[in-house]
Amino acid sequence: MQPFNLHHYNGDTSLDNFPLSNTSRFLAGGTNLIDLMKLQVETPETLVSLAKWEKANAITEDDNHYYIGAMVSNSDLAKFAHTQPALSILAQALLSGATVQLRNRATTAGNLLQRTRCYYFYDTTKACNKREPGTGCSAINSMNRIHAIFGTSEHCIATHPSDMAVAMMALNAQVHTQQPNGNTRQIALRDFYREPGDTPHIENHLEDDELITHISIEKKANGTQYYHKVRDRSSYAFALVSVAAGLKIDDGRVKDLTLAFGGVGTKPWYPQKAIRVLEGAEITPEVISQAAEAELSSAKTYGSNDFKPELLRRTLEKVLLEIAEHQEKHPEHEGALYDNA
Amino acid sequence: MATLNLNGKDVSLPDDPRTTLLDFLHQHLSLFGTKKGCDHGQCGACTVIADGERINACLVFAFQLEDAEVTTIEGIGNGADEALHPLQQAFIERDAFQCGYCTSGQICSGISLLRELSNEDPSAVTYSRSRNSTASLKEDISERMSGNLCRCGAYPNIVDAITDVIALEKQ
Numbered sequence A: 001m002q003p004f005n006l007h008h009y010n011g012d013t014s015l016d017n018f019p020l021s022n023t024s025r026f027l028a029g030g031t032n033l034i035d036l037m038k039l040q041v042e043t044p045e046t047l048v049s050l051a052k053w054e055k056a057n058a059i060t061e062d063d064n065h066y067y068i069g070a071m072v073s074n075s076d077l078a079k080f081a082h083t084q085p086a087l088s089i090l091a092q093a094l095l096s097g098a099t100v101q102l103r104n105r106a107t108t109a110g111n112l113l114q115r116t117r118c119y120y121f122y123d124t125t126k127a128c129n130k131r132e133p134g135t136g137c138s139a140i141n142s143m144n145r146i147h148a149i150f151g152t153s154e155h156c157i158a159t160h161p162s163d164m165a166v167a168m169m170a171l172n173a174q175v176h177t178q179q180p181n182g183n184t185r186q187i188a189l190r191d192f193y194r195e196p197g198d199t200p201h202i203e204n205h206l207e208d209d210e211l212i213t214h215i216s217i218e219k220k221a222n223g224t225q226y227y228h229k230v231r232d233r234s235s236y237a238f239a240l241v242s243v244a245a246g247l248k249i250d251d252g253r254v255k256d257l258t259l260a261f262g263g264v265g266t267k268p269w270y271p272q273k274a275i276r277v278l279e280g281a282e283i284t285p286e287v288i289s290q291a292a293e294a295e296l297s298s299a300k301t302y303g304s305n306d307f308k309p310e311l312l313r314r315t316l317e318k319v320l321l322e323i324a325e326h327q328e329k330h331p332e333h334e335g336a337l338y339d340n341a
Numbered sequence B: 001m002a003t004l005n006l007n008g009k010d011v012s013l014p015d016d017p018r019t020t021l022l023d024f025l026h027q028h029l030s031l032f033g034t035k036k037g038c039d040h041g042q043c044g045a046c047t048v049i050a051d052g053e054r055i056n057a058c059l060v061f062a063f064q065l066e067d068a069e070v071t072t073i074e075g076i077g078n079g080a081d082e083a084l085h086p087l088q089q090a091f092i093e094r095d096a097f098q099c100g101y102c103t104s105g106q107i108c109s110g111i112s113l114l115r116e117l118s119n120e121d122p123s124a125v126t127y128s129r130s131r132n133s134t135a136s137l138k139e140d141i142s143e144r145m146s147g148n149l150c151r152c153g154a155y156p157n158i159v160d161a162i163t164d165v166i167a168l169e170k171q
């Protein structure tokens, strides 16, 4: 591992005290960054450790919002979300990700900013535009079973691997940040990530010196919720396809729908075209198929991931039909599909 | 001086911040009970308990655990007579290992699991349990233990050993 200069941020001093640049990184749990540093995929000259930033470990709420500190662990967030019926989808997504050991260290901000699991990105002997801009993409004409079908470009087709971010996309979470000059910003998660285009190494709209302080989620009813993750083994594997959905039905028609897809996009995928078809509709296999088709009209596959459109169609159908059926039977239900069925 | 507490004793943090907790245990403290399987968070052989929570020692720098209380397999047995922890005993009785390489991680993980179950921490399987009445404690244990791979495939016996200790604790 390359040597680095180490600094500690405890929340009390200004970020101005640190040499933040494109060669510095914040270190949260470290479960992704340390891994990448061992492989020299990441070679930061400066690390600013957030381990002593106690304040960022809190989850608070007021009448309208939940506020989740950047350093809240994935385990603690899952435990909290599990107690809030409207956040069930978030609890389910978190608990489907990684393992207890990893979730105990992984943080909220770190999870949003984790890098792709593209095999070539991890292998420094292979060309990769994300790791080394301009070198080419080894995946596009090669093994790309785990790769994206939405938001890809000729320069990169890597997926964003997070489960948590998919649920947060559905829940319209807001990212709150701070910069050394004291400026703070709020960015909707749905606008936070960038598609690769011809700069796949730039993955989001954060500046190099910008720190995520917390995430906020509006309190609202999300109806019956289901995070369904399809993967190669039943636990401890990334999603090939995942669907996060919350549904309220009124009078047989969709009243409120919250929806996002994982494993298929270069960013956690917010399927606007599918949502437009489903809004106000009666949930039937035909409507779901139209919604899937609408979204898939912009999908592109690359060989080994040709199975993903069909897998997405089937997963979407299963999830929506099951939660719609549950809503019909229990119109006021709020929480996990399998809570008290 | 910056320290962390390891199995009840304060130890100074390594000078080189690149030292992971796992390498610190091996190279500075000569504690080899914690194993290195993959060094990338993918196997669980390096599982230790930090401030009551199980973590992968290979994906954390020692300095991130300043002032934390870390327990490794060497600190699991009790007291001066070095009695085995009930889960260690259950692993022996149930033959819950073959080569033994994953065992220290399995045991640290299993001990944390006992606490997580008694705290009623949710898991992916507790979610669907009510839907599928055949989902059992064993399935829940398997899900919660999925972060510990065993190349010898001792899984059924590991789950049995943990189930035994849960039954013991209920008595």
Ligand SMILES: Cc1cc2nc3c(=O)[nH]c(=O)nc-3n(C[C@H](O)[C@H](O)[C@H](O)COP(=O)(O)OP(=O)(O)OC[C@H]3O[C@@H](n4cnc5c(N)ncnc54)[C@H](O)[C@@H]3O)c2cc1C
Pocket (backbone or CB within 6 Å): A025, A026, A027, A028, A029, A030, A031, A032, A033, A034, A035, A070, A096, A097, A098, A099, A102, A105, A106, A107, A108, A109, A110, A111, A112, A113, A114, A115, A161, A162, A163, A164, A210, A211, A212, A213, A236, A237, A238, A239, B040, B041, B042
């Ligand atoms: C074997 C394995 C399996 C996994 N399986 C899954 C899975 O199934 N699903 C899933 O979703 N995830 C999975 N993960 C990924 C895991 O969720 C991430 O590694 C974790 O969430 C990253 O969080 P962290 O706090 O450890 O981040 P770090 O590694 O500390 O940081 C990650 C990135 O975020 C930046 N960063 C962190 N905090 C801030 C901040 N406050 N402001 C600005 N930048 C910041 C860092 O600079 C770094 O670039 C898996 C990981 C492993 C190793």
Ligand code: SF4
Pocket (backbone or CB within 6 Å): A116, A118, A119, A120, A121, A127, A128, A129, A130, A131, A136, A137, A138, A139, A140, A155, A156, A157, A158, A200
């Ligand atoms: S898909 Fe992206 S991350 Fe993977 S090799 Fe191509 S450029 Fe690199």
Ligand code: FES
Pocket (backbone or CB within 6 Å): B035, B036, B037, B038, B039, B040, B041, B042, B043, B044, B045, B046, B047, B056, B057, B058, B059
């Ligand atoms: S050695 Fe740490 S998880 Fe494999």
Ligand code: FES
Pocket (backbone or CB within 6 Å): B096, B097, B098, B099, B100, B101, B102, B103, B149, B150, B151, B152, B153, B154
């Ligand atoms: S006993 Fe050999 S790896 Fe588990």
